[in-house]
Amino acid sequence: MERIPIxxxxxxxxxxxxxxxxxxxxxxxxxxxxxxIVSAHARGVLIDISSLDxxxxxxxxxxxxxxxxxxxxxxxxxxxxMRPAVAITLVELGLSxxxxxxxxxxxxxxxxxxxxxxxxxxxxGEASRARTQD
Amino acid sequence: MERIPIxxxxxxxxxxxxxxxxxxxxxxxxxxxxxxIVSAHARGVLIDISSLDxxxxxxxxxxxxxxxxxxxxxxxxxxxxMRPAVAITLVELGLSxxxxxxxxxxxxxxxxxxxxxxxxxxxxGEASRARTQD
Numbered sequence: 001m002e003r004i005p006i007x008x009x010x011x012x013x014x015x016x017x018x019x020x021x022x023x024x025x026x027x028x029x030x031x032x033x034x035x036x037i038v039s040a041h042a043r044g045v046l047i048d049i050s051s052l053d054x055x056x057x058x059x060x061x062x063x064x065x066x067x068x069x070x071x072x073x074x075x076x077x078x079x080x081x082m083r084p085a086v087a088i089t090l091v092e093l094g095l096s097x098x099x100x101x102x103x104x105x106x107x108x109x110x111x112x113x114x115x116x117x118x119x120x121x122x123x124x125g126e127a128s129r130a131r132t133q134d
Numbered sequence: 135m136e137r138i139p140i141x142x143x144x145x146x147x148x149x150x151x152x153x154x155x156x157x158x159x160x161x162x163x164x165x166x167x168x169x170x171i172v173s174a175h176a177r178g179v180l181i182d183i184s185s186l187d188x189x190x191x192x193x194x195x196x197x198x199x200x201x202x203x204x205x206x207x208x209x210x211x212x213x214x215x216m217r218p219a220v221a222i223t224l225v226e227l228g229l230s231x232x233x234x235x236x237x238x239x240x241x242x243x244x245x246x247x248x249x250x251x252x253x254x255x256x257x258x259g260e261a262s263r264a265r266t267q268d
Contacts, residue, residue: 003185004152004185005150005152005182005184005185005215007148007150007182007184007215007239007240008239008240008241009143009240009241009244010241014141014148014240016139016141016150016152018138018139018150018152018153019152019153048139048141050139050141051137051138051139081139081141105141105142106141106142106143106148107142107143107144110143
């Protein structure tokens with residue numbers, strides 16, 4: 001099983017990471033995800049990492065890449081389901097996941113994406129940082 | 135990673151099977167899922183098998199068990215994302231997945247569950263069969 005499935009839920013995509021990531025799998029996921037964002041006209045990406053015991057710098061970087069690529073394609077990324085122990089380890093390792101939004105679970109992540117969408121569609125055109133509230 | 139994550143989406147639960155199932159993992163999933171249906175008051179279960187190249191009699195039986203247990207707990211089960219090759223193999227093996235509803239993808243599966251819910255709440259009682267509406 002050399003592909004991580006990407007599930008479409010309305011205007012959002014859901015990726016549940018359950019297996020150990022290695023270089024090729026991470027590359028495949030990034031390619032699949034960017035293609036899917038475009039083909040599905042997705043406005044948000046939810047990445048569930050509740051299965052992961054460990055998030056190392058490799059996965060942290062991958063998540064950052066995915067968030068950055070999605071943002072360019074006008075889709076917000078939210079990482080959901082992080083275990084408490086993973087958060088502790090990340091901070092101890094000095095990895096603060098810059099540019100990545102997190103939420104407790106998929107439902108809250110979807111709410112966050114919906115709110116972000118509404119803000120974006122009602123406010124002036126923006127997408128990435130340096131935004132003024134209207 | 136000895137557990138398959140169960141994601142809550144509204145009143146439904148989503149399980150994405152991405153790893154090879156073995157006995158213990160299947161047992162753990164069934165236990166987790168039944169507990170979660172009760173604790174989350176879930177009315178439906180979506181099982182995504184789009185990652186699976188092969189669905190053998192073991193997985194077919196597991197899906198059947200999950201569907202049967204869910205039904206007793208008043209939750210419908212829909213298997214989504216089956217690959218065409220998997221469907222062909224299932225039929226060739228004589229496995230017709232009795233009692234299991236299928237849908238093309240998660241979105242359609244959710245629609246199916248919602249419709250099933252509405253029918254149950256508006257029509258005469260069914261779901262776990264033969265119940266009277268209050």
